[in-house]
Amino acid sequence: MTHTRILLALALTGALALGVAACGSDSKSSSSGSSSSSSSAKLGGSLNGAGATFPAPVYQEWGARFKDKTGTAVNYQAIGSGGGIAQFTAGTVDFGASDSAMKDEEITAAKKKGDPVHVPTVFGAVTVSYNVKGVAKGTKMDGALIADIFLGKVKKWNDPAIAKENAGAKLPATDITVCHRSDESGTTKNFTSFLVAYSKEWAGGPGSDKSIKWPTGTGAKGNDGVAACIKQNDGAIGYVEQAYALANKFTYASVKNKSGQFIEPTLASTSSAGDGLKVPKDLRFSPIDAKGPQAYPITAATFLLVYQDVCKAGLDAAKAQRLKAWLDYAEGDGQGVAKELFYAKLPDAIHTAALEKVKGLQCNGQPIKGT
Amino acid sequence: MEAATISSGGSPALGRPPLSRLPDRLLRWALTAIALGVLALIAYFFVRLYLESRPVFSKYGVLDFTFKDAWVPSKGQFGALPLIVGTLVTSGIALCIGVPVAVASALYVTELAPARARQPLTILVELLAAVPSVVYGLWGVFVLIPKLKPAEQWFSDTFGFIPFFGGSVAGPNYFIGGLILAIMIIPIVAAISREVVATVPVEHKEAALALGATRWEMIRMAVLPYSKAGISGAAMLGLGRAIGETIAVTLVIGNAPEIAKSIFGQGYTLAAVIANEFGEAASDETHRAALIAAGLVLFVLTLVVNFIARYFVNRSQRAMARSVPEGMAG
Amino acid sequence: MSALAAVAPRRRRADRVMRSLLLAGTLLALVPLVAVVYYLLKQGAGALSWSFFTSDPTGRFLGDPGGVRSAIVGTVLIVALASAIAVPLGIGLALYLVEYGKASRFANVVRYFVDVMTGVPSIVFGLFIYIVLVLSGIGGNFAGWKGSVALALLMLPVVSRSAEVVLNLVPDSLRESALALGAPRWRVLTRIVLPTALPGLVTGSLLAVARGAGETAPLLFTAFAVNTTTWNLGSQMNSLPIQIFNDVRQAQANIVERAWGAALTLVGMILVLTLLARLIQRRSRLA
Numbered sequence: 001m002t003h004t005r006i007l008l009a010l011a012l013t014g015a016l017a018l019g020v021a022a023c024g025s026d027s028k029s030s031s032s033g034s035s036s037s038s039s040s041a042k043l044g045g046s047l048n049g050a051g052a053t054f055p056a057p058v059y060q061e062w063g064a065r066f067k068d069k070t071g072t073a074v075n076y077q078a079i080g081s082g083g084g085i086a087q088f089t090a091g092t093v094d095f096g097a098s099d100s101a102m103k104d105e106e107i108t109a110a111k112k113k114g115d116p117v118h119v120p121t122v123f124g125a126v127t128v129s130y131n132v133k134g135v136a137k138g139t140k141m142d143g144a145l146i147a148d149i150f151l152g153k154v155k156k157w158n159d160p161a162i163a164k165e166n167a168g169a170k171l172p173a174t175d176i177t178v179c180h181r182s183d184e185s186g187t188t189k190n191f192t193s194f195l196v197a198y199s200k201e202w203a204g205g206p207g208s209d210k211s212i213k214w215p216t217g218t219g220a221k222g223n224d225g226v227a228a229c230i231k232q233n234d235g236a237i238g239y240v241e242q243a244y245a246l247a248n249k250f251t252y253a254s255v256k257n258k259s260g261q262f263i264e265p266t267l268a269s270t271s272s273a274g275d276g277l278k279v280p281k282d283l284r285f286s287p288i289d290a291k292g293p294q295a296y297p298i299t300a301a302t303f304l305l306v307y308q309d310v311c312k313a314g315l316d317a318a319k320a321q322r323l324k325a326w327l328d329y330a331e332g333d334g335q336g337v338a339k340e341l342f343y344a345k346l347p348d349a350i351h352t353a354a355l356e357k358v359k360g361l362q363c364n365g366q367p368i369k370g371t
Numbered sequence: 372m373e374a375a376t377i378s379s380g381g382s383p384a385l386g387r388p389p390l391s392r393l394p395d396r397l398l399r400w401a402l403t404a405i406a407l408g409v410l411a412l413i414a415y416f417f418v419r420l421y422l423e424s425r426p427v428f429s430k431y432g433v434l435d436f437t438f439k440d441a442w443v444p445s446k447g448q449f450g451a452l453p454l455i456v457g458t459l460v461t462s463g464i465a466l467c468i469g470v471p472v473a474v475a476s477a478l479y480v481t482e483l484a485p486a487r488a489r490q491p492l493t494i495l496v497e498l499l500a501a502v503p504s505v506v507y508g509l510w511g512v513f514v515l516i517p518k519l520k521p522a523e524q525w526f527s528d529t530f531g532f533i534p535f536f537g538g539s540v541a542g543p544n545y546f547i548g549g550l551i552l553a554i555m556i557i558p559i560v561a562a563i564s565r566e567v568v569a570t571v572p573v574e575h576k577e578a579a580l581a582l583g584a585t586r587w588e589m590i591r592m593a594v595l596p597y598s599k600a601g602i603s604g605a606a607m608l609g610l611g612r613a614i615g616e617t618i619a620v621t622l623v624i625g626n627a628p629e630i631a632k633s634i635f636g637q638g639y640t641l642a643a644v645i646a647n648e649f650g651e652a653a654s655d656e657t658h659r660a661a662l663i664a665a666g667l668v669l670f671v672l673t674l675v676v677n678f679i680a681r682y683f684v685n686r687s688q689r690a691m692a693r694s695v696p697e698g699m700a701g
Numbered sequence: 702m703s704a705l706a707a708v709a710p711r712r713r714r715a716d717r718v719m720r721s722l723l724l725a726g727t728l729l730a731l732v733p734l735v736a737v738v739y740y741l742l743k744q745g746a747g748a749l750s751w752s753f754f755t756s757d758p759t760g761r762f763l764g765d766p767g768g769v770r771s772a773i774v775g776t777v778l779i780v781a782l783a784s785a786i787a788v789p790l791g792i793g794l795a796l797y798l799v800e801y802g803k804a805s806r807f808a809n810v811v812r813y814f815v816d817v818m819t820g821v822p823s824i825v826f827g828l829f830i831y832i833v834l835v836l837s838g839i840g841g842n843f844a845g846w847k848g849s850v851a852l853a854l855l856m857l858p859v860v861s862r863s864a865e866v867v868l869n870l871v872p873d874s875l876r877e878s879a880l881a882l883g884a885p886r887w888r889v890l891t892r893i894v895l896p897t898a899l900p901g902l903v904t905g906s907l908l909a910v911a912r913g914a915g916e917t918a919p920l921l922f923t924a925f926a927v928n929t930t931t932w933n934l935g936s937q938m939n940s941l942p943i944q945i946f947n948d949v950r951q952a953q954a955n956i957v958e959r960a961w962g963a964a965l966t967l968v969g970m971i972l973v974l975t976l977l978a979r980l981i982q983r984r985s986r987l988a
Contacts, residue, residue, distance in 0.1 A: 075927045082651035091838065341762060398887040475729075479727040503915025505942045587715060
């Protein structure tokens with residue numbers, strides 16, 4: 001008898017599992033159906049996004065508040081800008097995120113699903129953070145010095161090149177450990193384009209891109225990974241977004257900007273980078289190495305990526321509505337929330353342009369209804 | 372229905388009515404279908420991987436892909452040499468550390484340990500295999516790397532004159548990766564070695580002891596020569612495991628696609644690069660192809676290694692079959 | 702024998718040295734186990750609390766990171782479905798090989814390729830499923846069940862290999878006497894062979910399940926990840942290994958603590974499965 005029972009049990013397990021899977025897909029479609037008919041105040045359902053780690057802290061905070069407001073769960077996975085663009089292009093996510101604008105060939109690749117739209121959200125500072133016992137924050141560095149450190153030419157913390165600008169600071173003979181990104185990252189693109197501007201050797205060697213051939217150092221995934229790398233190694237230096245630096249109480253450098261001033265990354269100096277910025281129509285701009293005398297030079301803008309016609313790109317009407325609401329939130333209430341996590345809101349001119357882009361999104365040729 | 376089958380089963384087998392043989396045929400077909408299905412699935416798996424990897428091989432050629440030292444995806448450079456070197460170096464370190472320890476434990480458990488301690492020791496060593504890769508990685512990042520760094524630095528300073536040892540020590544590095552892999556292959560190498568050692572004929576051992584050999588001499592003269600091939604096979608299986616291991620290594624290798632000058636420098640492995648990059652490669656056909664090609668290289672490496680392993684293990688089994696008297700086997 | 706007299710000092714010393722070396726090797730092998738368990742308890746136990754198991758990760762950057770409920774639910778569901786695929790298929794395959802295929806050419810080919818499958822690195826299965834099921838957009842994008850399929854691919858050869866060994870241990874005399882009594886083949890299989898081999902089959906399957914539960918790589922870009930708990934295998938799902946993998950690479954102390962807690966939970970689950978498997982194995986001895 002036992003054998004039949006066992007076979008039965010096996011068969012049942014299989015059937016049950018299939019049933020669960022089937023029910024799963026059922027409930028999914030029914031939930032999205034019901035949400036579209038439900039009241040507009042509570043959108044419900046979910047949105048899936050992936051991409052840059054640079055703005056992840058603020059996106060996750062937005063997500064939590066957006067859920068309280070609309071009932072829609074925004075699942076944002078911080079996998080890096082390169083991953084964000086790739087998954088956005090492959091259509092596996094509802095929106096992508098990157099903190100360097102897509103390159104022309106990436107735009108071409110994405111065209112298969114429609115016209116990609118860049119929606120800038122916030123500005124943030126790429127800090128040059130370090131973990132050296134006895135060295136306080138505010139070590140002065142210029143682009144050339146940072147490039148030499150990341151080239152592996154400046155190997156110790158008491159190197160004369162560092163001491164030169166920092167008279168009076170006690171610099172130990174600790175080895176420098178460079179922490180950099182291993183994934184394709186907009187933060188890397190922004191950071192290295194700053195280095196390119198100040199170091200011929202960097203420009204002729206590693207250059208600037210989302211991933212480069214690093215001359216030295218330990219690779220880590222995401223801003224979070226680099227932060228962990230800095231934290232775990234005495235003598236480490238790396239580049240991370242300011243929220244990561246502050247959350248981990250890192251010390252970071254004051255960096256010399258275009259006007260020759262050493263600027264500490266703060267909300268104010270990050271905002272200053274947006275002053276008088278010329279922005280192209282498709283909003284693919286970068287505030288790196290801005291002119292303003294008070295501007296922090298390694299300031300980056302970050303973007304959400306969506307398709308001009310979200311429904312033709314594969315979303316259903318209900319999801320389109322949620323996505324629109326999410327973008328509205330990012331450009332609306334979200335802007336006020338940003339500073340709590342030390343991101344700067346968009347400068348007015350760019351903000352207006354971003355709102356325009358969101359307004360222009362379509363679902364099968366029709367404007368997406370607001371909530 | 373059950374009763375009916377039993378009654379028909381009770382009649383002479385030859386005269387069974389065809390209807391009652393239907394379940395027999397059904398079962399046979401179903402099981403054959405499963406076997407065919409699995410085979411088809413495996414075939415599809417390989418064909419698909421091969422097809423998907425073709426763009427990179429046709430663009431760069433097998434040699435360039437394998438022997439070029441430049442892995443910069445955003446520039447479209449896919450030379451996997453640093454990854455292959457990283458894979459081989461970490462696996463090599465794993466073998467150097469893991470195999471002696473595993474074989475020692477196998478010999479101790481089978482030949483020296485008090486009978487009561489054998490079972491618990493065996494289970495404990497096997498439990499090493501129950502710890503997931505990601506947990507070893509976690510432990511490696513927060514315990515091994517910081518705790519071992521001073522020792523590594525001392526070692527590197529003291530023995531810096533030996534090639535591949537000098538220079539400054541990076542936190543995550545080849546050595547840490549190899550050490551974690553060593554821990555992960557110990558259970559499998561130990562388990563197979565134990566089996567192999569356990570099959571050494573008692574006569575051989577008793578003969579050695581009767582001649583006045585000490586325990587160690589018995590092991591050296593009777594056990595080791597007899598099980599050499601089997602232990603080599605075990606080591607190769609461990610190597611196969613080490614080559615393909617992904618997550619733990621990803622966390623402690625440093626993820627830098629370069630060939631470090633010392634074993635205390637950062638590197639990268641084939642498996643780690645796939646884990647880190649395949650989310651970014653979705654829309655870039657060449658990049659995706661390059662990662663799949665890395666997977667194929669990895670797979671070919673494990674295949675060759677496993678093939679050699681099986682050859683050794685089989686040889687030792689054949690040797691056993693020849694010399695083990697009836698009733699002694701197992 | 703003069704040789705015996707000469708045995709003494711040098712050889713005995715060599716003997717003692719080598720024996721202690723072997724013992725040292727054995728103890729050395731156990732050091733990592735002890736160390737891992739020690740640190741898991743030391744760092745992880747503090748993270749465990751009621752809310753750790755009953756709340757989802759918040760994803761919030763500052764403040765409370767939340768617990769791992771969604772990861773536990775995800776792991777259980779994904780592994781359950783993977784087992785529901787791999788165990789019947791694996792045992793079916795082994796039954797075919799032992800009962801029908803035997804030493805035929807076809808059976809040997811199947812056997813060889815199943816062996817080859819065991820050598821495929823787990824990340825490659827993840828990559829394969831990502832290409833075949835995720836990029837093609839079958840049934841949505843990332844989904845729990847796709848992770849299950851990737852895990853099932855990994856578990857299938859393990860189940861089938863161990864099942865084959867166990868089924869081979871069922872004495873032929875049992876089969877022959879049943880057949881001689883006129884029982885049809887399928888009844889011999891279901892009434893004699895399977896019940897006899899059952900404990901061994903369960904042990905092998907449980908070990909495969911334990912193996913699958915700890916795997917990270919096949920889930921990376923198949924089930925992907927999500928913070929909220931979902932019972933829907935058709936949507937993105939969290940899992941313990943992925944949660945740990947993501948948390949390890951964070952710098953914030955409270956998130957790292959969650960990684961330790963999640964690791965302790967995962968190792969606990971796997972340990973229970975493993976010990977259960979050994980217990981069943983012990984209580985049954987194929988005669």
